[in-house]
Structure formats: structure tokens, C-alpha cells
């Protein structure tokens with residue numbers, strides 16, 4: 001029987017195998033950020049251990065960093081955490097994209113952008129959205145701090161072989177519908193747990209037609225469906241994206257690599273443990289209304305009636321979500337008003353996301369009473385957007401244009417949604433308090449966020465000028 | 470890691486599904502660089518009202534749960550972020566065992582690595598326990614050795630755990646130490662395969 005791409009990568013990375021134990025996997029790339037690493041480094045120090053492969057490790061700071069003035073960080077505890085990362089990187093010889101580096105940005109934006117992320121690799125980071133890197137045909141997953149310490153010390157991890165789930169998305173996406181809508185649709189249909197214990201392989205026409213940016217959005221949010229990781233077989237788009245990137249192989253070496261990378265597909269007769277089929281043509285722009293990403297509806301519809309809940313537990317959860325979100329049962333999505341808009345995060349802060357949103361915004365104004373910010377995913381994205389005039393479009397329309405970082409995705413810095421306010425956000429989690437205590441998050445695509453900013457409430461972006469239907 | 474063999478302790482019940490790690494330990498407390506002292510922030514936004522007073526409606530503020538070391542939870546407990554601060558906070562608060570019908574993957578791993586035992590029981594068994602513990606003092610015994618949980622009256626259930634983690638927890642072994650004993654294998658692997666990441 002043939003092998004799936006996941007099995008191929010897995011087998012190539014097994015360092016040690018033994019009955020009654022998980023497999024010991026070699027890790028090709030370990031990404032590190034300031035929030036989940038300090039305790040791992042102190043652990044090393046306590047046992048007088050060292051970092052085995054600083055050359056396979058790369059660090060940045062993103063979660064805590066201010067997006068306004070980077071020179072003045074008033075939050076002592078945050079500053080201490082950033083200083084700690086700086087010192088740890090220096091002590092253990094780990095390359096760091098520091099605040100003043102042109103390479104700085106959200107860890108899942110800069111990995112691919114710098115060509116650190118490559119097909120066939122095993123990639124880990126103390127961050128659940130490491131699944132993003134699967135868009136390049138690598139096996140990439142989030143780990144906890146104990147595992148960060150384990151990888152630092154040994155460059156390996158004990159892992160139980162996951163089950164595999166194939167999600168085939170056929171058809172073509174309509175205008176104004178993006179990868180964000182696809183993943184929100186899948187999670188709203190199959191729930192926040194369907195992926196637990198699985199690595200997902202996304203395939204089908206819709207995937208092949210997606211840009212690398214869109215593929216990253218899709219893989220990024222697979223964790224919100226519970227999946228350990230997700231993967232997309234690399235193709236010419238993958239190779240074109242990586243061509244010339246700072247840490248990608250160059251010249252003939254790059255061409256040789258492509259020949260290897262092309263083998264990274266699931267064999268015709270490979271079998272996945274489960275298969276889901278999705279018709280991409282039927283998906284329309286989605287808006288989350290509740291407090292987990294499965295609580296999401298098409299923009300043309302309404303939030304549920306309690307009578308539609310199938311179980312008592314679901315009813316309880318929906319009721320709790322209504323209370324938190326300040327919504328009435330049966331309310332139309334388009335009647336939800338927003339006062340905050342956030343375009344950013346490792347889900348949707350890449351140049352293509354910003355280009356798409358700028359198309360909608362061009363020549364228009366942010367609705368009065370709405371505060372909208374754009375936070376590019378990295379310094380590189382920021383630079384390109386400024387050079388292309390995208391930043392100017394946002395600024396003219398009344399958006400704030402910020403420095404790169406995680407920002408309002410989890411609001412560990414000063415970018416906070418005040419209690420009770422509704423925010424159209426291109427991030428990935430609408431959990432209670434995620435954007436600030438009492439903040440009401442609605443997950444949407446960049447174009448939907450842009451449209452909400454202009455109108456002060458959710459609108460079907462397909463009806464706006466600038467979107468060819 | 471400290472070892473885990475058997476314990477009897479008070480139970481706290483939390484009948485909510487999809488409890489995410491953002492609730493278990495909200496982000497404003499992730500800036501600390503230590504592993505200890507997170508218990509005071511556990512479920513912070515649920516435990517405390519905006520004026521800082523304890524919210525009596527929250528499960529863990531019920532007097533019957535005071536000193537609880539076993540948490541009964543519902544489906545998909547620990548979903549969301551990979552923050553290990555979540556198990557650190559649960560542990561620091563006093564929990565050594567969490568029982569639920571299902572857990573999020575990363576969270577479950579993070580518990581095991583810290584010597585917290587995540588036990589999966591059937592939805593039916595969990596709802597029995599949630600009922601037994603709701604609003605009143607209730608004690609259970611968890612034996613890892615026998616892979617069994619039971620109370621003094623009529624509850625008894627067996628659970629499964631991967632043989633690797635069974636060993637690790639019983640013995641309280643340091644995982645890194647074990648891996649470092651395979652240094653030879655790691656070196657051989659690197660010699661054979663490593664083209665280098667960059």
C-alpha cells in the first residue's frame with residue numbers, strides 16, 4: 001500500500017523506535033518566541049544542559065511587543081520577558097530577529113517569509129498555530145514549554161503517530177470568498193474537536209488554486225478544529241514562494257531540492273484514516289458570532305435559536321455565548337454592529353491579506369465610531385505594504401497603521417478591545433476575553449473585516465464594489 | 470517530574486464544554502518567566518468579578534470544592550493555545566488529576582509532562598461524576614498503578630493510559646534524561662540525514 005505525505009515525512013524523521021513507546025522524532029526546525037520559552041531555558045540551566053542545535057533554532061519576539069512605540073515599553077513584566085529571550089539567545093547562541101531587525105514579525109509569518117520553513121521538514125514551536133507551516137508540506141505542530149526544553153536539549157521529541165484525515169475541497173471559491181471562510185465553514189460544520197488526534201491533509205482543486213498565503217491561513221486554523229497539524233503537498237507555487245528567500249537553498253542546490261520536494265505527495269493508493277469532502281463552490285463569507293470558532297454562520301444568515309440546539313450541553317454553551325456576546329437568539333449577522341476592527345495576526349496579516357483588504361477600503365472611509373487598526377505580520381510585510389501604497393490607502397481611509405506583532409490577536413500588549421465592544425477580527429480565536437476582558441470577537445476574513453470597518457456592521461462583501469461576482 | 474501512584478482527594482466539578490486555555494490562564498498572566506505561582510490566576514476572569522471580588526457563581530468558588538485535587542471537566546477540555554501555563558496553574562492551585570470525556574491534544578501532553586494525570590472516561594461516567602460532585606463535598610481515589618478510579622460508594626471505572634506515560638508517571642522520570650541516553654542514535658541520525666535546516 002502507498003504512503004501518505006504524513007507517513008513519508010514521519011518515517012524519515014524517526015531516530016528511535018521501540019515497543020511500548022512513542023517514536024523519537026528528529027526536529028529540523030525549532031522556532032522560539034518570548035512567551036513560551038523562558039521556563040524552558042531556565043530548565044536547561046538548572047540541569048546544566050545546553051542547546052544541542054542552535055543552528056536549527058530561530059527566535060523572534062512577537063506576542064508582547066508594542067505596535068506603536070517600540071522604544072518605550074512601559075510594561076515592566078513584558079519588557080523583562082523580552083529581555084530574557086534576548087539574554088537566552090545570546091547565552092545559547094540562537095539567532096534572534098529582535099525588535100530592531102528587518103526580519104522581526106509573528107513567528108508563523110517570518111518562518112516562511114525567511115525561507116526557514118521548507119517542504120518535508122519537521123517543525124515545532126511553543127505555539128499552537130505552528131500548524132501554519134504545514135502549508136509548505138512540512139509536518140509542523142505546536143508544543144508546550146516542557147517539549148520546548150526537550151527539543152532545545154535533544155533536537156528530538158517523543159511523538160505518537162497520529163491518525164490522518166484527508167479533507168478534499170473541490171470546486172472553485174466565489175469572488176469575495178477566501179481561505180478564512182473555508183476553514184471557518186469547515187469548523188462550523190464539523191466542530192472544534194473533529195481534528196483531535198489527527199493530522200489533516202488538505203487537497204483538491206480549491207487548494208491547488210490557493211496562493212501560499214491562503215494555504216497558510218487554512219493550515220493556521222486547523223488547530224481550531226482540534227487537529228495536531230495539517231499539511232498541503234508542495235507544488236510549483238510552494239517552490240516559487242521559496243525561491244530566493246533568505247534561508248532557502250540557492251541556485252543549483254535549490255533546483256536539486258525541488259526534485260526531492262516533488263516526491264512529497266500522498267501516493268495514489270495511500271489510505272487516510274478518514275476522509276471529508278467539501279464543495280468549495282458552496283461556501284460564502286462567514287462570521288463567528290460566539291465564543292469558539294465553531295459558533296460561526298454565513299454572513300447572510302442569523303445566529304441560532306436556542307430551540308435549534310440538539311443537546312442540553314449545546315444549549316447551555318450557546319446560551320452562555322449569547323450572554324457573553326450580548327446577542328439575542330435568531331439575530332441577523334448583518335445587524336451586529338462593530339466598534340473595533342483588527343486586521344492582523346498569524347492567520348491574516350500577510351501581504352496578500354492586506355492587498356485584498358486595501359482593495360475594499362480604497363477611496364472610502366472608516367465608519368464613524370469605529371476604531372480600525374492594521375497590524376502587518378512582519379517588518380517585511382510592513383515594508384512591502386508601504387512601498388506598494390497599501391499603507392497609504394489604509395491610513396487615508398482612517399485606519400491606524402502599526403508595527404508588526406501579535407497585537408490584538410491576544411492583546412498581551414496595549415492593543416485591547418474594551419469590555420462589551422464588538423470587534424471584527426481577522427485572527428483565529430474568539431474565546432472569551434481573548435482580545436481583552438469582556439471583549440466580543442467576531443472572526444472574519446480580511447475583506448469582510450474591511451467591509452465591516454467601512455459600514456460599522458457586518459455586510460456581505462460580495463455585494464460591495466471592488467469585488468467581481 | 471514527581472511520581473504519581475495513587476491518591477485520594479476532594480473533587481471539583483466543572484460542567485462546561487470546550488474550556489479553552491485562555492480561560493484556564495488568561496493571557497495577562499503569561500508574561501512571567503517562572504513556572505510557579507500561577508495558581509492564583511487560574512480561571513481568573515471566571516473566578517473574579519471585574520471589581521476583584523470572587524464570583525460566587527463560579528464552580529471553583531463553591532466552598533465544597535475548597536482544597537480539591539481532582540477536577541471533573543467536560544468535552545474537549547484545554548482546547549486552544551499551547552500554553553503550558555495552563556497545567557502549571559491547575560497544578561499550583563492543587564489539581565493532580567483531571568477527568569473528562571476528551572482533552573485537546575497539546576494540553577493533554579502538557580499535563581503528562583508535569584505529572585498531572587489526565588483521565589479519559591466515557592461521557593456517561595463523567596456525567597455521573599459531575600452529578601455526584603455538583604455543589605457538595607465528594608471524594609474519590611485515583612490509582613494509576615491499577616488504572617482505576619473509584620469512590621466509597623458505587624462508582625468504579627477503569628481507564629487507559631499509554632504504557633510509556635504509565636511508566637513515566639509511576640516512576641517520575643525525567644524525559645530529557647532518558648532521551649539523552651540515546652545520544653548515539655541521535656548522532657547517527659544526524660550523520661545520515663542532516664542536510665541542515667539552513
Ligand code: SF4
Pocket residue numbers: 062063106107108127129345346347405406409410427428
Ligand atoms: S498572532 Fe495570535 S495566534 Fe498567532 S502566534 Fe500571535 S498570538 Fe498566537
